[in-house]
Amino acid sequence: MIRLENISWHAGAFRLENVSFEIPTGRYAVLMGRTGCGKTTLLEIICGLRQPASGAVKIDSRDVTGEPPGVRGIGYVPQDGAMFPTMTVREQIGFALRLRRRPIAEIEQRVGELAEHLGVTSLLHRLPHDLSGGERQRVALGRALAAKPSVLLLDEPLSALDEDLRDDLASLLKRIQRELGITALHITHSAREAAQLADLLFRLDDGKVREAS
Amino acid sequence: MSSPRSRLSSFWIALGLITGLYLLFILSMLAATAAYTTPGHWWRALAAREIRYSIGLSLATCTATALLSLLLAVPVGYLLSRGRFRGKSMLDAALDVPIVLPPMVVGLCLLILFQTPFGRAVESVVPFTYTVAGVVLAQFVIGAAFAVRTMRGTFDHLSPRPENVAMTLGCSRGRAVWLVTLPAARRGMFAAASIAWARSLGEFGPILVFAGATRMKTEVLPTSVWLELSVGNLEAAVAVSILMVALAMVVLVAVRLAGEKV
Numbered sequence: 001m002i003r004l005e006n007i008s009w010h011a012g013a014f015r016l017e018n019v020s021f022e023i024p025t026g027r028y029a030v031l032m033g034r035t036g037c038g039k040t041t042l043l044e045i046i047c048g049l050r051q052p053a054s055g056a057v058k059i060d061s062r063d064v065t066g067e068p069p070g071v072r073g074i075g076y077v078p079q080d081g082a083m084f085p086t087m088t089v090r091e092q093i094g095f096a097l098r099l100r101r102r103p104i105a106e107i108e109q110r111v112g113e114l115a116e117h118l119g120v121t122s123l124l125h126r127l128p129h130d131l132s133g134g135e136r137q138r139v140a141l142g143r144a145l146a147a148k149p150s151v152l153l154l155d156e157p158l159s160a161l162d163e164d165l166r167d168d169l170a171s172l173l174k175r176i177q178r179e180l181g182i183t184a185l186h187i188t189h190s191a192r193e194a195a196q197l198a199d200l201l202f203r204l205d206d207g208k209v210r211e212a213s
Numbered sequence: 214m215s216s217p218r219s220r221l222s223s224f225w226i227a228l229g230l231i232t233g234l235y236l237l238f239i240l241s242m243l244a245a246t247a248a249y250t251t252p253g254h255w256w257r258a259l260a261a262r263e264i265r266y267s268i269g270l271s272l273a274t275c276t277a278t279a280l281l282s283l284l285l286a287v288p289v290g291y292l293l294s295r296g297r298f299r300g301k302s303m304l305d306a307a308l309d310v311p312i313v314l315p316p317m318v319v320g321l322c323l324l325i326l327f328q329t330p331f332g333r334a335v336e337s338v339v340p341f342t343y344t345v346a347g348v349v350l351a352q353f354v355i356g357a358a359f360a361v362r363t364m365r366g367t368f369d370h371l372s373p374r375p376e377n378v379a380m381t382l383g384c385s386r387g388r389a390v391w392l393v394t395l396p397a398a399r400r401g402m403f404a405a406a407s408i409a410w411a412r413s414l415g416e417f418g419p420i421l422v423f424a425g426a427t428r429m430k431t432e433v434l435p436t437s438v439w440l441e442l443s444v445g446n447l448e449a450a451v452a453v454s455i456l457m458v459a460l461a462m463v464v465l466v467a468v469r470l471a472g473e474k475v
Contacts, residue, residue, distance in 0.1 A: 069381045070381075082374035
């Protein structure tokens, strides 16, 4: 479950005021809004990459507002995949588990499972500059899911892909979210994407979030 | 009346001509210097005990300066690139002061600093004035400023997103920088160290004023050129100059090769 309670955030003239919404456990929520309306800022507040001026962020009923990003139990997939430039696909997917000092055998097993699930087994030895846009997003998804987070935050993960690939990856996202029972928040401009994926649809307008379905 | 195509051509031809003349001027300078001496003279000059000492001291101090500059440039460059704080533009401008100060003035400032109570306290532990440590410090003042510029540019070119992702996966900010950003910045770090090294190799004014020009003690390659010129030994001065040109070329090529892959 993701719950935002009266979140406010200011930067110059730009402000989010008293933003509140809730995504129940296991649901796939889509957040839409104009460019520059604060969608990414909101996602970064949930991640812990930005601190709100006021309000609370709760994940699975736990108040994580003051906690650093790494202990919130989230998986984050940014717009362009944000690959680690010097790591192979295998190292990217195993990164979170290596940080947690999991045994090598466990890391290998988890990387293998995720790679198979996401269709990137043949790419495990490759560096990011040898991957296509779609492959990068699959790897970014695997990397975000490796430590078994309870929520998945996706910032326009399909925006840089062509239409066929977008549909494939949208199906993959939905399938994985269902299989893992994970709570997902997906930011997009695309009404088509929202229609494909959303259990819940939110719109961010003039600094306020309202439910659209 | 000329066509747009021919106007464009004459425009580019004019630019090419200006660039070609400038390049010819640079190459003429280097060729004239190289032609002034013979390989025999060159080897004889470089075999002199004092010159060999100054080559060794230059290589050692430039390497120490490059490493120290990098140690400073990585955190400061990161702060300037990613930090958001009041007074950032003032700090940015202040860090350029060593670049715009006349070199002799840098030396004089160092000399005066080490006459203050603070400077004397430092000197009671590590003597800098007229010592090899002073050579490194004089080189560091200017070399580090260039290294900071280079590292800032490197971090500006690297997206902060991978670092943010690493933080959501369990890293602290410092660990994310260490594991994700610094490996990606390795070529920029090499370029920063190389630029600091090359700047230090040619540094003369601050070293002359702050560390002196004592043979077999604080004599580095630019000092050798000056000392040899001052006693009328033009061939030795030219031999050392050619060596410095060769070293500068090696650094230039290395930085270019690294830069193309950043």
